């Protein structure tokens with residue numbers, strides 16, 4: 363019934379063929395024509411360079427969601443035509459995501475709200491005595507969910523090989539019993555790609571399991587769960603051009619099947635009956651539905667499936683080649699400004715995705731980011747990026763400091779307490795990257811044209827702050 367509709371809704375490709383994949387056109391995204399006011403007067407098209415926080419929706423995703431919206435209905439709970447269509451759409455999306463991730467037979471794809479939700483779900487289902495190993499360099503979503511497990515925090519490695527050796531050593535000294543390693547695929551701070559396959563091999567050598575936090579990797583690189591030989595993968599729709607509130611945890615079924623449901627309620631239960639003693643007996647599903655209680659977010663899930671298809675059709679070879687060209691452009695541009703220091707754990711030659719953080723000597727990062735926005739229409743992020751231990755290590759700042767913005771302008775030579783992050787991807791035109799590099803050069807050379815103040819922890823332009 364629905365397959366013809368689904369094929370129609372997901373068959374148009376938005377890729378552009380060119381001779382040199384590195385010069386392919388960006389994928390069409392929403393917001394590409396949005397203009398924003400400049401504090402200095404006039405308007406410019408907004409340069410969204412904060413993909414690592416949330417990427418804009420692919421036009422293709424938006425179109426697929428809009429085409430489905432009139433057919434929207436309840437999932438797994440309705441006899442009507444649209445309920446059945448929506449249920450098929452939901453389950454077909456699960457298959458699409460499984461294919462996108464190269465899942466093995468028997469793997470489950472559980473739909474969640476986000477990467478954070480996926481990792482918290484996994485933390486809730488690990489056997490009670492599981493030892494967890496996590497590098498201190500992780501995003502807080504990977505660092506923090508393991509409250510009840512016995513966690514070993516591993517020191518920041520300075521090379522990929524050191525990461526593997528550190529994990530190897532830690533696992534060799536562990537106690538008997540189940541163990542889980544949690545590692546990011548690409549850092550949300552430096553964009554550096556971690557040696558996932560080697561870390562997975564180390565984990566398995568010592569009888570441990572491994573979950574890959576692919577929040578920053580999946581939007582930029584193919585992630586193949588079987589080829590990487592990881593046990594689970596987690597990612598978020600909103601970083602994969604599908605900002606409709608869904609995420610994914612995919613991988614081995616056993617711990618998921620054996621644990622109590624993450625949420626108790628309708629959809630997770632097959633049968634519920636009153637007991638003679640007055641209580642209730644519950645027969646929980648053993649499929650992914652066990653951890654998907656409540657009415658599922660079919661639009662969010664369909665949007666993720668649509669994004670997976672769009673990225674595959676565009677071709678990761680092309681997407682990677684194009685993005686690497688932009689990475690080189692940004693890196694070369696920043697390298698030409700001596701006051702800029704790009705943050706890196708693994709060094710200049712480390713492979714990375716389109717995510718870079720940096721500090722500018724003599725500038726408070728919040729001030730710099732505010733000027734990029736107000737004077738150039740460029741949206742980047744400043745702060746510690748929900749990876750406080752890593753950013754503090756890279757900045758060399760006191761791990762005890764609160765990480766506040768501080769005064770809008772740091773004294774020359776003063777150490778930054780936070781950093782600026784620029785991030786981009788499949789929808790980024792060259793012009794955004796070039797405008798960014800030009801703006802960095804100009805701000806460093808000539809200073810801000812406006813004055814700024816800190817308001818509720820944010821650096822904002824002064825209302826009458828023109829300085830030149």
Ligand SMILES: Cc1ncc(COP(=O)(O)O)c(C=O)c1O
Nearest residue numbers: 476477478501503550577578598
């Ligand atoms: C590496 C990494 N992991 C996990 C997360 C959490 O993702 P979400 O906020 O979608 O749950 C992020 C978000 O920035 C991230 O960069």
